[in-house]
Amino acid sequence: MADMTAAWEPVPRSRTFELVLARIEEQIIAGRLRVGDRLPPERELVDMLGVSRAAVREALRVLEAQGVLRSRVGTGPSSGTVIAAMPDAGLTQLLRLHIALANFPMDDVVEARATLERASARLAAELVTEDGLERIRDPLLRMDDASLPREQFNDCDTDFHVAIAEAGRNRLMADMTIAVRNAVRHTLLTAFNKLDDWEKVASRLRAEHHAIYEAIAAGDTQAAGDLVEAHVRGFHQDIVKKITDGTNPPAP
Amino acid sequence: MADMTAAWEPVPRSRTFELVLARIEEQIIAGRLRVGDRLPPERELVDMLGVSRAAVREALRVLEAQGVLRSRVGTGPSSGTVIAAMPDAGLTQLLRLHIALANFPMDDVVEARATLERASARLAAELVTEDGLERIRDPLLRMDDASLPREQFNDCDTDFHVAIAEAGRNRLMADMTIAVRNAVRHTLLTAFNKLDDWEKVASRLRAEHHAIYEAIAAGDTQAAGDLVEAHVRGFHQDIVKKITDGTNPPAP
DNA sequence: ACCAAGTAATGGTCTGACCAAGACCCCAAT
């Protein structure tokens, strides 16, 4: 009998929608489908691939969830299914759910945030343009308004960190940074709303944000990275941890 | 007339599968659905939600693509649709496509790899257990075999970096690190296969790997991080860049 | 006690139909 040491890998039982998926991915990987290109209409794909429309649609749904596609009804340009590029939407969604599932404990998320935002800030300090600086400054200044409601403060905070991530001009780093930041958005807002000494916390955050901005504007990569990392870690350590308890209630 | 400055955000035209998605996510975010739990059978969801089975299935496909679900046919335990946790599968897939779409230029990917693997190595040096060290050592030693085919060398290389990422005991960091490493797996293999002076490159990689291992084993966070970052950057800079040209052929 | 055939539950697939949004075409009214 033949050599049995090589495990009898079970034949990957492919579902037809996975085959459709594979065909489309082929085109993408091979570079034949590029951002902006239109896919054939669903009904044509059905004929071309010899599968049901449901199978085609399930494959398209997957790609859409990954931010690779965008579908619109109707005729004419901008209709139909086109290759798009919205990686951070897909990333954000994915992280959000897995964080909720506690596959990713909050401490892990903070560590990841610290790592990513530190690196992003360093890139920003190195590469930021005048335009990029302005995008960082805008939410920074809006946050200085002491009467700003907490929810909008949180939004500006998000914008601030997003602007830094994008200033580094590295889409992958930025998208991951943004996705992780977005994934904790709700948690932060909850924490904000539970705070008694809101004004004290807010002014601390403002001060840290200003310092970060200055470091980036000055092109001081080391300081920018250190300040951001301390900002992220400190905030979660000192503020969020004391408050967030009931989130993700443990099983009975 | 009322204030018009607030943009007339178009009502988000929700498709029914998105509503189904939202309901399921609700349960997850609220913690009522946890890893290991089973969802009702598709047909029951259809009755409960008052939508077609196609809509339910499209929603489930999305969650499956994100690594949140796992479906199996048949009866009995382990069949049906259950909440699972396979974040890195979803992440890897997502990054792979977007890298292919050149939404993420290779330089950006290298930067991200350097950042993530540096952080992972630091965590590993700090937290690794004896068991974790062994998981790192195993692929390391297998790579020492000079007769190892390039493809398997690449697999071991992947295993080595994955083992380091997992030794830091931070699932999110590890999954992102793994996903990015996997996303360039094909690119690296292609580069390997084009090399003329393979043995020279291989021994350089071996040496760097051993040094990294030693630093982690010694608990030297600084050295571990620096070595890994240099390893990642140096490899792409010196090896891959010289060789990889035709990948992702430019549009005509 | 054990094995085999039967059966029920479940996801996977397909067909065919209709709906709704959007863009284009064509003709009538100005």
Add this chain to the structure above:
DNA sequence: ATTGGGGTCTTGGTCAGACCATTACTTGGT
């Protein structure tokens, strides 16, 4: 010639209903 409006076609979105394949449990015979 221009413009307005309605018809129409394409396209994705949704649905209902049926059948298939896999899997585990049940039942009955040896």
